[in-house]
Amino acid sequence: MEEVRLIEVKQDIHADNERAANELRERLVAKKTFLLNLMSSPGAGKTSTILKTIDALRGELDIGVIEADIDSMVDAEKVAAEGVSAVQLRTGGFCHLDAAMVAKGLDGLDLDALDVVIIENVGNLVCPAEFDTGAVRNAMILSVPEGDDKPLKYPLMFTVCDVLLVNKIDYLELSDFDIEAMRERVLRLNPKIRIFEISAKTGQGVDEWSAWLSGEARGFVAG
């Protein structure tokens, strides 16, 4: 009878990704390019928010975009049509982006000409929260029609983000979304998160959010 032996492993499953993410951040420091990871559910308004943000910062910051789509080019085409440098990553069914995929996306952009790159992550509030993309800051969008209970259902996502954009705020009065209850739920999970109420449709709040992004990007470049 063969004996069962125990071999100690103690290896982090995400260690390879975390190493890749840290290498990516070093590369960004050298290139003086700020990387923002933007996450949300499908349909919360990632693409339109990115376009409004680029518009608001035009002439101040040059912004490129990495688009992640499971199997289409719709978002990248929309962004490129606005004259923005964009790279499309087709994740082929993957539910999130990891640092290796983002590094590949950055290879397709001229980082010397860009101050900021925004990653439009796969629309999903679960998986992207678990993977470090190599970004300097994480932001998420929660749109009013999704409901104020999302922080209760997807706590990890709200925990890992530096910024929450509450989008489609122009729709607030027509909905039963309780913004104060949502705020309290989010701050309990993450007391340091910055919350901006915006509408990518009307432009409401976009300047305040863009000013925050610009400040963070400048701070990063200045070291």
Added chain:
Amino acid sequence: MHELQVTERILDIALKHAAGHNVTKIVRIGLKIGELSDLEDEWIQRYFDYLSAGTLAEKAELAIERAPIVLGCQACNNSFEIRREQLRSPECPECGETQCRLISGREYLVKNIEVM
């Protein structure tokens, strides 16, 4: 939803550590996964059974230990464990503060493997 990718990593790590130890079979893989993970034990095992077919780890049992969610109080620096359901309204048991930061609960660790 990314069970497949995580399970692939578990299998890779187990096979890599078995190599060079004169292993004929991996019978058990000890994992430590944080309570904040949405991965379900049953599904990780199912994916694992599928991926490991024909390898040294075929039919290995995944022994999953859940690591608790630990929060740190922003006011008094006390650290304390909570259950997942309590995340919606955490409160420091020492001082009653409700603003707390996450210390651990996101682990994904292969602890050890049992081999023959």
